[in-house]
Amino acid sequence: MPTYDYPEKVTKVLKEIGLESKDCLWDCHGTWVLKHKACERLAAHAGITFDNPQNIETDADKGIAIIMVKGYLGKQSEWSYGEATPKNSKNAYPYAMAEKRAKDRVILKLIGMSGDIYSESESDEFRDDIAAQEKSDKKAEKERVDTSVWGKIGKKAGQEAKNQLTNYYAISVGSDDAKSKDALSEAKKIFEWAIKHNLVIIQDQYLKLFDKKLKSKKHNLSIVQEKYYKLFERKKSA
Numbered sequence: 001m002p003t004y005d006y007p008e009k010v011t012k013v014l015k016e017i018g019l020e021s022k023d024c025l026w027d028c029h030g031t032w033v034l035k036h037k038a039c040e041r042l043a044a045h046a047g048i049t050f051d052n053p054q055n056i057e058t059d060a061d062k063g064i065a066i067i068m069v070k071g072y073l074g075k076q077s078e079w080s081y082g083e084a085t086p087k088n089s090k091n092a093y094p095y096a097m098a099e100k101r102a103k104d105r106v107i108l109k110l111i112g113m114s115g116d117i118y119s120e121s122e123s124d125e126f127r128d129d130i131a132a133q134e135k136s137d138k139k140a141e142k143e144r145v146d147t148s149v150w151g152k153i154g155k156k157a158g159q160e161a162k163n164q165l166t167n168y169y170a171i172s173v174g175s176d177d178a179k180s181k182d183a184l185s186e187a188k189k190i191f192e193w194a195i196k197h198n199l200v201i202i203q204d205q206y207l208k209l210f211d212k213k214l215k216s217k218k219h220n221l222s223i224v225q226e227k228y229y230k231l232f233e234r235k236k237s238a
Helices: 008-016 036-046 094-110 124-153 155-174 177-196 200-209 211-215 223-237
Strands: 025-028 031-034 054-059 064-073 076-084
Touching (some): 008 025, 008 036, 031 036, 036 094, 155 177
Antiparallel strands (some): 025 031, 054 064
C-alpha cells in the first residue's frame, strides 16, 4: 500500500489490539476510512455491547432497510441509524448492510473517533476505492516478484526466450539433422545468455527440454554447461 501519515490516535488504538494502520485504514480522497472488520475487532476489544436493532423502515421488495442501533461502553451509550436503499447501496442484502452501517457508526462514536474516520460500510465508494487499491497492490507485488525472477532483463524478454527454447526443441525433435543441429546450437546460445544474466528459470527450462539430448554424445557440453547440467541432475534426484 502507499505510505500515509496515519492519524496517531487511530494508530495507537489499532496497535493495542494487534492491528496495523496500513492494513485497516484507507485515505479515500482525503477521508480516512476504517475497514469494517477492524471496527468489529475494536468493539470486541473495548467490550462494546448492543441492544437488539429496531426496524425503522423496511421494504424487502424495494430493497429498503433502515434500522436503529444502540450500543454501550461501560456507562456510556450511543445510538445511530443505518440506512441501505437503492439510492445509497448496491449491496444485495440491505438488512445486513443497514446493520453494519448502524453498528459501525455507534462503535466509532463510543471510542471517540466519529467524525475523524468513517467505516468502509458507509459508502460503496469507500469499498470500491479499497478494492481498486488492493487490486493495484496485488499487481505491484506480482510485478515485484516477476522482477526478482527475471532480473534486469525483464519479464517480456525472459518469456520470449522461454518461448524460443520451446520452438527450438520442437525443431530439434521434428526436423532433419541439419535443422536439428541448428536448433540445438541456438538453444545453447539462449542457455549461455541465461547463465550470464543469472536467469535460473530459463536455465531450468533448457535443461528439462533438452535433458535426453544433453546425455547423448552428439550434444557436446561446454565446461560451464556441464556444471549447470550436473546441478540440474542433483536437483532432480533430491
